[in-house]
Amino acid sequence: MDLTAGHVWVMISAALVLLMTPGLAFFYGGMTRAKAALNMMMMSFIAVGLVGVVWVLWGYSMTGGDGIAQLFGNPFTSFGLASLIGTEDLIGAGYGATFAIITVALISGAIADRAKFGAWTIFVPIWVTAVYCPLAFMVWGGGLLSADGAVGGAVGEAIDFAGGTVVHISAGVAALVLALILGKRQGFGQDPAQRPHNIPFVMLGAALLWFGWFGFNGGAAGSAEEAGLIWINTMAAPAAAMVGWLMTERIRDGRPTSLGAASGIVAGLVAITPACANVSPIGAVGLGLLSGAVCALAVGIKYRLGFDDSLDVVAVHLVAGIVGTLSLGFIALPVEGAGGGLFYGGGAGQLVAQVVAASIAIALSAVMTAIIGLAIHKTIGFRVSADNEIGGVDLSEHAETAYEFGGLGVGGSFHPFAEQMFTQHKTTQKTTQQNVTEGVHS
Numbered sequence: 072m073d074l075t076a077g078h079v080w081v082m083i084s085a086a087l088v089l090l091m092t093p094g095l096a097f098f099y100g101g102m103t104r105a106k107a108a109l110n111m112m113m114m115s116f117i118a119v120g121l122v123g124v125v126w127v128l129w130g131y132s133m134t135g136g137d138g139i140a141q142l143f144g145n146p147f148t149s150f151g152l153a154s155l156i157g158t159e160d161l162i163g164a165g166y167g168a169t170f171a172i173i174t175v176a177l178i179s180g181a182i183a184d185r186a187k188f189g190a191w192t193i194f195v196p197i198w199v200t201a202v203y204c205p206l207a208f209m210v211w212g213g214g215l216l217s218a219d220g221a222v223g224g225a226v227g228e229a230i231d232f233a234g235g236t237v238v239h240i241s242a243g244v245a246a247l248v249l250a251l252i253l254g255k256r257q258g259f260g261q262d263p264a265q266r267p268h269n270i271p272f273v274m275l276g277a278a279l280l281w282f283g284w285f286g287f288n289g290g291a292a293g294s295a296e297e298a299g300l301i302w303i304n305t306m307a308a309p310a311a312a313m314v315g316w317l318m319t320e321r322i323r324d325g326r327p328t329s330l331g332a333a334s335g336i337v338a339g340l341v342a343i344t345p346a347c348a349n350v351s352p353i354g355a356v357g358l359g360l361l362s363g364a365v366c367a368l369a370v371g372i373k374y375r376l377g378f379d380d381s382l383d384v385v386a387v388h389l390v391a392g393i394v395g396t397l398s399l400g401f402i403a404l405p406v407e408g409a410g411g412g413l414f415y416g417g418g419a420g421q422l423v424a425q426v427v428a429a430s431i432a433i434a435l436s437a438v439m440t441a442i443i444g445l446a447i448h449k450t451i452g453f454r455v456s457a458d459n460e461i462g463g464v465d466l467s468e469h470a471e472t473a474y475e476f477g478g479l480g481v482g483g484s485f486h487p488f489a490e491q492m493f494t495q496h497k498t499t500q501k502t503t504q505q506n507v508t509e510g511v512h513s
Contacts (some may be wrong), residue, residue: 080290081162087286088169092119092176094283098276098333099180100473101269102382106463107184108268108473114179114191119172121195126168127152133204134167134212141215143205166290171203173287174238180382181246182253182453184265185460188468190453194443198245201439206237206432216428227420229428230403232301233288235345235396236432243389244436246380252444253454255379257461265381270329277333281309284340288347301347305340308347308359312339315363323367331367338366338387342395346403354402361398362391393429400425 096115100108122130129146136144148154155161175195179186209215210231218228231237256265267273288305292298316335317327342362343355350358369386373379380386400422403412410417447453454460459467466472 078159078162080292081166084286084290085162085166085169087283088166088173088290089119089283091169091173091280091283091287092116094276094279095173095176096276097272098280098337099183099382101272101274101276102180102267102330103183104264104463105268105474106465106472108272108465109471110186110188110464110468111179111183113188113469114186115176117188117192118176118179118195121192122172122175122199123168125196125199126164126171130171130199130204131164131167133200134207136212138208138212138214141209141220143208143214144212167207170234170238170287171199171207174203174234174242175199177239177242177384177388178245178249181250181380181384183381184256184464185253185381185454186464187451187453187455188464190447190451193447193451194453197443198440201443202241202245202436203237206241206435209431210237210428216431222427222431223424226427227424229396229424230349230399230421231345231396231428232348233291233344235341235392236428239341239344239388239392240396240429240432241436243385243387243392244433245440246384247378247389248437248440249444249453250373250378250380250385252441252448255377256381257457259379260374267330270333273333274329277336281336281340284309284344288344292348297348300352303352304343304347304350304355307352308343308355308362309336309339311356311359312336312342312363312366313359315339315360316367317363319364319367334370334383334387335363335367338362338391341388341391342398344392345395346399349399349403349406351402351404354398354404358395358398358402362394365394366390396429397422397425 092115096112099115100112103111128151131152132146132148132150133144136148138144152161152164155164175198178198179191182191205214209220210217210229214220216223216229218224223229229236256262258265285302285305289298289301292301313332313335316331316338320327320331339359339362342358343350346355346358366387369390370383372386373383399412400419401412401414403409403415403417403421405411405415405417409421412421413419444453455464455467463472
């Protein structure tokens with residue numbers, strides 16, 4: 072079959088989505104301490120390696136086909152993608168892989184600064200197999216939540232165009248569960264060194280995520296008209312969410328922040344993901360403003376509830392994912408054969424379908440993540456020792472440091488305590504020299 076413009080667009084979109092995971096590495100890496108930045112970035116990069124292999128071997132097969140009990144596809148249907156060779160289906164398989172990769176990478180931000188890299192490499196392929204692939208099959212592959220599925224047929228098919236339920240709600244719930252299993256960081260809520268060490272990295276990461284998200288949302292567009300709507304909504308929602316987040320910061324804290332701007336962009340991107348092809352541009356703006364404000368307020372919930380989600384995966388991905396998913400029950404545009412959301416006179420049917428789909432995703436991700444996470448934690452251990460955490464997981468897990476300035480190895484000007492540590496170092500040198508000098512003269 073000849074290569075068409077549609078094929079090329081899906082391949083370009085897949086490349087854009089693949090770029091999102093290195094973008095996430097910058098976004099997360101800048102938000103950690105300087106002595107944990109490499110470990111955080113490696114958790115995203117290893118997701119590419121592990122999920123890429125899993126997807127080729129059995130992951131793709133589990134997201135389609137006849138299915139087993141409407142829960143997941145037969146993992147041996149296209150094992151190794153052998154049956155797809157010579158077909159255009161390989162393009163779609165590649166596109167789907169990038170979604171699985173970014174989904175599991177999102178979870179890592181909740182356990183920054185304290186997770187064993189080896190434990191993470193065990194968690195990634197198991198979680199993708201047990202959580203992501205079944206959810207993708209249930210929603211997109213003709214399974215339980217599809218129009219012909221047992222649940223979808225009973226309560227109506229949920230709308231999840233690009234992954235609000237499959238990607239963000241599942242990852243957000245998993246992040247919460249792992250944060251509870253690993254426990255709080257040393258000095259959580261008290262140590263100023265746990266603040267982001269490199270805000271420019273965070274903003275670079277947000278920019279790369281926004282760039283890649285046009286492929287994330289737009290890759291599955293079925294027509295030029297639909298692609299145009301998706302593109303505008305993917306531009307408008309995060310723009311409005313950034314404004315909503317910064318306005319909330321201005322009212323609550325007295326000043327807007329660059330970290331808030333970057334976080335607001337991501338919150339808006341998450342919220343528009345399930346709705347990008349099904350809401351108007353005005354609806355996208357409203358959804359963005361709402362998600363930006365709500366997620367900004369949700370950031371503080373971890374301190375009130377006492378769990379340590381290091382990089383606010385729960386506040387951004389879970390909360391915005393739920394907001395975006397449930398919003399379709401209100402603002403989904405009417406389409407042929409469906410009445411749309413409540414605001415368009417469509418009744419409560421779509422809202423019920425959205426609530427049911429979100430609930431199933433939450434339950435599946437929570438239960439399976441708890442099983443996987445606890446099994447790892449109780450056997451090889453998921454968390455590094457207190458000494459290694461304080462010393463920095465970059466050194467203990469990778470024997471590397473992100474920054475080396477003057478041989479101090481403390482992160483240079485990016486480290487919150489760099490100046491203090493440099494001053495102490497110089498003072499110690501001066502004192503030592505004085506003692507030596509006094510000893511010689513005596």
